[in-house]
Amino acid sequence: MRTVRIGAGQGFYGDSLLPVLDVARYGDVQYISFDTLAELTLAILEKGRRKDPAGGFTRDVVPMMRNLLPIAKARGIRLITNAGGINPRGAARAVAEVARDLGLPLKVACVTGDDIYDRLDELAAQGVTFADKETGQDLGDVRDRVLFASVYLGAQVVADALATGADVVITGRTTDTAQFLGPLIHEFGWAKDDWDRLAQGIILGHLMECSGQVSGGNYQVGWEDIPDLHRIGFPVAEVSEDGTFVLTKPPGTGGRVDLKSVKEQFLYEIHDPTNYITPDVVCDLTTTRLEQVGENRVRVSGTTGRPSPPTLKALLGYADGWMGEGYISFSWPKAYSKARRAAEIIRARLEMQGVRPEEIHEEYIGINSLWGALAPEPVDEDTINEVRLRMAIRTRCRRDCEVLAREFPPLLLSGPPTASAVAGTPQPRELMGLWSTLIPRELIEPHVQISVEEV
Numbered sequence: 001m002r003t004v005r006i007g008a009g010q011g012f013y014g015d016s017l018l019p020v021l022d023v024a025r026y027g028d029v030q031y032i033s034f035d036t037l038a039e040l041t042l043a044i045l046e047k048g049r050r051k052d053p054a055g056g057f058t059r060d061v062v063p064m065m066r067n068l069l070p071i072a073k074a075r076g077i078r079l080i081t082n083a084g085g086i087n088p089r090g091a092a093r094a095v096a097e098v099a100r101d102l103g104l105p106l107k108v109a110c111v112t113g114d115d116i117y118d119r120l121d122e123l124a125a126q127g128v129t130f131a132d133k134e135t136g137q138d139l140g141d142v143r144d145r146v147l148f149a150s151v152y153l154g155a156q157v158v159a160d161a162l163a164t165g166a167d168v169v170i171t172g173r174t175t176d177t178a179q180f181l182g183p184l185i186h187e188f189g190w191a192k193d194d195w196d197r198l199a200q201g202i203i204l205g206h207l208m209e210c211s212g213q214v215s216g217g218n219y220q221v222g223w224e225d226i227p228d229l230h231r232i233g234f235p236v237a238e239v240s241e242d243g244t245f246v247l248t249k250p251p252g253t254g255g256r257v258d259l260k261s262v263k264e265q266f267l268y269e270i271h272d273p274t275n276y277i278t279p280d281v282v283c284d285l286t287t288t289r290l291e292q293v294g295e296n297r298v299r300v301s302g303t304t305g306r307p308s309p310p311t312l313k314a315l316l317g318y319a320d321g322w323m324g325e326g327y328i329s330f331s332w333p334k335a336y337s338k339a340r341r342a343a344e345i346i347r348a349r350l351e352m353q354g355v356r357p358e359e360i361h362e363e364y365i366g367i368n369s370l371w372g373a374l375a376p377e378p379v380d381e382d383t384i385n386e387v388r389l390r391m392a393i394r395t396r397c398r399r400d401c402e403v404l405a406r407e408f409p410p411l412l413l414s415g416p417p418t419a420s421a422v423a424g425t426p427q428p429r430e431l432m433g434l435w436s437t438l439i440p441r442e443l444i445e446p447h448v449q450i451s452v453e454e455v
Contacts, residue, residue: 001240002358004187006204008234008249009068009079010034010276011211013041013058019212019234020196024071027236030187032072034177035082035209036165040172040175043432045085045146056087057094065098065168072102073167080158080169080179086148088112088172092453095168099455101421106455109166110191111157113448114173116314116439117149119420123443130316138422142435145318151444152313154279155201156192158182161450175278177205180237188241192256192308199305200243206276207247207265207300208235214247214265216255228254244301246293257296259355272285279312279441281305312439320433321358324401325392325426326408331418332385336378338416339364339389346416349407355400357393393433401428440444 001138007023009032023032036058049056061083072079075325084091092110099106116123120143120172124130130139139146149172159182161169172322184190207214211234216226233253240247249257266288270276273285282305289302326346330338343362350357365388368375378384405425412419 001242002182002188004031004239005029005236006183006208006239007236008031008034008211010036010064010081010206011209011213012036012038013044013083014060017060017064017209019232020068020099021066022231022250023072023234023236024068024075024077024254026252029077029236031078031080031183033205033208034079034245035176035179036081037085037170037173037176039315039434040088042148042150042315043434045087046317046432047430049087050147054090054223057085057091058083061091061404062094062098065095066102069099069102069104069106073106078162078169078183080162080182082171082179083173083244084110084170084172086115086150086172088170089451091169092170093247095170096453096455104455106168107164107166108168108170108453108455109161109164110451110453111153111161111169111171111174111448111450113157113444114151114153114171115149116151116444117146118445120146120149123439126443128439128443129436130314130437131446133313133438139435140279140432142318145320146229147317147319147432149314149316151439153313153444153448154178155181155185156280157448157450159185164184164450164452164453176209177202177278178280180205180208181280184239184243188448189277193304195281195307196303197243199303200245200301202276202278202283202305203236203285203300203303204239204245207262208237210237210265210268212255213268214261215249215257216261218264219256219261220264221260226254226256229326230254243303244299247298247300248296257298259290259292259298262290262298262300263407279308281308298357310441312441312444314437314439316435316437317432318435320431321394321396322398322401323392323394323429324404325390326405327388327422327426328408328411328415329386329388329420330416331420332382334381335387335418336364336367338380338418339387341416342389342411342419343391346404346407350404350452355395357395357400359394361392363390364388368391398428
């Protein structure tokens with residue numbers, strides 16, 4: 001039975017640029033797939049595009065390709081990434097420019113059609129209400145504040161882009177799994193209604209989308225014994241035509257692929273395991289079987305699927321006020337009490353100046369910044385060496401945020417003793433709300449286009 005080997009290259013925007021080089025050199029792969037987009041990432045990219053119209057894609061795609069393209073071209077490895085974000089054409093141009101600088105011949109396919117910002121009124125006229133997926137609320141006054149709107153595309157567009165013969169495929173907002181399922185559809189010719197094989201491909205993508213998390217990173221039980229995390233091996237999958245695959249990692253790399261590491265990633269972001277919905281197929285994860293078949297080798301089989309949904313998820317980002325924050329630290333003795341007193345002072349000074357935030361948040365780093373209200377109060381405060389107070393507010397007014405930040409430095413001389421501060425004060429940040437909705441897929445998919453540029 002014919003097999004295809006696919007490697008993971010990135011799990012998020014900002015992931016390490018080093019492990020993918022081991023995947024390319026030692027993974028014996030035909031494809032490397034990169035998942036760079038979270039919902040928050042789109043908001044970050046939109047803020048970047050507003051500062052620079054040529055932006056809107058993940059900037060680390062440039063150094064990534066500069067290091068990887070020479071290896072990939074020499075070995076015939078094809079690269080697939082959704083680094084295009086909300087400007088896939090810009091990302092494709094940037095990758096083509098890297099190839100020109102390196103003197104490498106390259107064929108880049110760019111997938112567009114997920115960006116529906118300019119189509120919102122058209123879609124509304126066709127009956128799309130953009131009702132919030134959780135509350136059913138319509139856009140209302142949010143409509144005039146929408147800054148971007150992207151639809152999650154599935155794996156078929158990736159397969160279609162590969163069919164052009166492209167060395168590199170750049171997409172915008174696709175599902176996390178699409179970059180991994182797409183090559184399998186292309187290689188094996190799986191039909192659009194071959195639900196069980198497609199479901200297996202989705203699970204492959206789900207297990208690989210978070211890069212090192214399936215191969216020993218973020219390991220919950222026994223993390224102390226995971227070897228050589230400084231050179232963790234990103235996952236590699238050896239996939240058979242029937243969809244069964246073995247998950248492993250490049251030889252000589254660190255980390256570990258075993259049942260525990262795979263199960264932890266398998267459960268990641270899963271709500272209803274009988275109804276895991278993607279644009280390509282609805283998966284039943286309760287039928288999936290995992291089996292350790294060797295050192296750093298886990299066999300995955302048995303996932304079943306049902307017909308794909310009639311709608312596609314869309315994510316809209318809209319302007320939603322401002323956030324201001326400030327920090328100050330206190331040392332022993334009674335560091336926690338000092339930090340709480342400082343928070344009382346800040347709150348009182350905001351009130352004195354008429355600042356009434358929509359939301360105010362305070363946390364004590366070293367005490368409860370991770371556990372929040374679940375963190376127990378310290379039994380013996382004198383065992384605490386240091387505490388940092390962080391306060392943040394959400395408001396409709398930038399000036400309120402500036403007032404908050406301005407009130408932290410005076411605490412150094414006019415607040416509790418033993419205070420220290422970080423250099424400077426954080427600048428106000430414009431907040432972006434995220435709105436999820438569903439749109440009939442027949443209104444989206446005919447608008448998907450694939451363009452190809454050759455270097």
